[in-house]
Amino acid sequence: MIKEAKNPVLEIHDLTVTYHKKPVLWDIDLTIPAGSLTGIIGPNGAGKSTLIKTIMGLIKPSSGYSKIFDKPLDEVRKRVSYVPQRGSVDWDFPASVFDVVLMGRYSDAGMFKRIRKADRELAMDALQKVGMEKFSKRQISELSGGQQQRVFLARALAQHADLYFMDEPFAGVDAATENAIIDLLHEMTGKGKTVVVVHHDLQSAIKYFEWILLLNTRLVASGPVTEVFTSELLQKTYGGKLTLLTEIGNLLQREGLPARETK
């Protein structure tokens, strides 16, 4: 069940991604409506993170393309922000909370250029929005998991984008942080921003998101939460991978075959 969004900010066409020759995303076609809080749901290894990394240009797809605000990513970079998984960086890096949030201003400040006073103020505003202003001088290795996640969010907020992709922002955070984050996300979508979140908890997904993508290597469903959360579609997503698809994926990897013919 793949429903077209009326006013899409993101369109993906025929996207296939392989990792070490093994396809991790097959033929994805989807749209996401503007101003929505969208959840990407699926089991472990379903390709959820791969999908948003591909959209952000961090992984090159074997085929297909995505368009953001009806344009290629490179033309709209400043309107898009990405929140990586918390575990993807070394938190022992010599930096303070403020240093990290300030990174959100780097692209706007420009290469070779110094950080301006206005950038510092915007970074501080972002820290305030996540309730971490008291921690601005704290060394990042001294933060709890929830605080680290808030810092990552603040960094993205400091970019002042219109579309946000967040990879597992609720993983390993305390309940208070989870609530604070979800409130913040609702506030953002209330202001017309679009937020796409990788999430793996089904129960909270129903409460949190308006639009849902069910993903398990292939796109099982994309649409409003009420239409997508049916036991049949969930069964399709979580009831194991399609055996034939897995078999063919394994074959490609084993034999070193390309997933797409190269021109």
Next chain:
Amino acid sequence: MYEQIIDFLSLSDPNVRTVVLGSILLTSSSAIIGAFTFLRKKALVGDAVAHSVLPGICLAFMIGGAKDPLILIPGAFLAGWLSMILIDKITLHSRIKEDTAIGMVLSVTFGLGILMLTFIQHSGNANQSGLDHFLFGKAAAMLGSDVIIFSAIALLMVLTVSFLFKEFALVCFDREYASSMGLPVKRLDFLMTSLTVLAVVIGIQAVGVVLMAAMLITPAAAARFWTDNLKLMIIMAAVIGAVSGFTGALVSYLYPSMPTGPWIVVVASVFAFISFFFAPKKGILQYMIKQRRIRLMINEENIIKAGYHIGEDRKDFTSSMTATDLIRRRPMPESKLKGHLAKLTRQGYFRKHSQGWELTNAGYKKGSRLVRIHRLWELYLTEYLNIASDHVHEDAETIEHFITPELEKQLEQTLNYPSEDPHQSKIPYE
């Protein structure tokens, strides 16, 4: 010897000035670049690059026929880069993992370099003398013209780092995020790698290919112990590099036949060891002192608590107690107990009598607080964590020393000021 040192330190000899300036520039600039190598966790790659520079130098010499840095530097630079690419390609396209690839490239290229060096040395070429200084470094062998070239390169490197500081830092910390912002991560990577190779190439004059990796990594590793601020860390690394380089130049001046690299690296390592042991917050010594302080605090608090328990048993908190009474409650060697008691008396928790000791008012308050927290914690564990009441004592024995007044208040409120612990002992409030 003494006079020579004075002579050196006065920097009156232009040759000395050249060598000192050259050495300091080389080692401090490699320490600055090395800080990023360290943060990117590429220390071993740095080592492989340093070793692989040797065949590049030899080949450049064979082709160019002279020991001119303008010939040798490009040769060394190319060789360093090729080894880096080789490591990447081997890791990417084979089943060989990165550490193995690094080991392979390092030993193969260094072996090749030694082979070529031996060949050159036996070729009868008169220009070759001193080429072997690149193995372990020889600061004093630097000529004025070399220093000009090295300084220019070092200056260029430092300028590049200062212009692209925030971009480099971001790529080191979070590559994917940097990439998502549209930063040219691949080009920045290329630049950082080139700077690392360049730092190695110009550094080997003073340090030599064998130990060059230590010059990249050690100053940054030492500086990391002292600060959490990246800029400060890099400045400290540069200073450590400079001091090491200066020592190298001095040694090279005093003992012309001595290679300088080992000296430079030993000095840098001394900084690293000092940092490792004595740095505040992160040093081993600080950690040990803290652990000792905690043990002492626990022992003293336990003695106060023993005094409180005795008072509780006798229903009289002002009665005097002997060392034997206390040891029965809290077994420990008598001499140790008396040592602690002397201190606790001085601090005003105990009062000494002819027959023994008694708790002061302050001692009574402290003892009652410890017992209160102990019993509250036991109750919390049985009620909220469903732990059997005969299993909670050990846990509370430790926790009672660490609960802050805020947590104590929270505990009281959560449990709603209970009167008894799980073992039906009364919980004292004041």
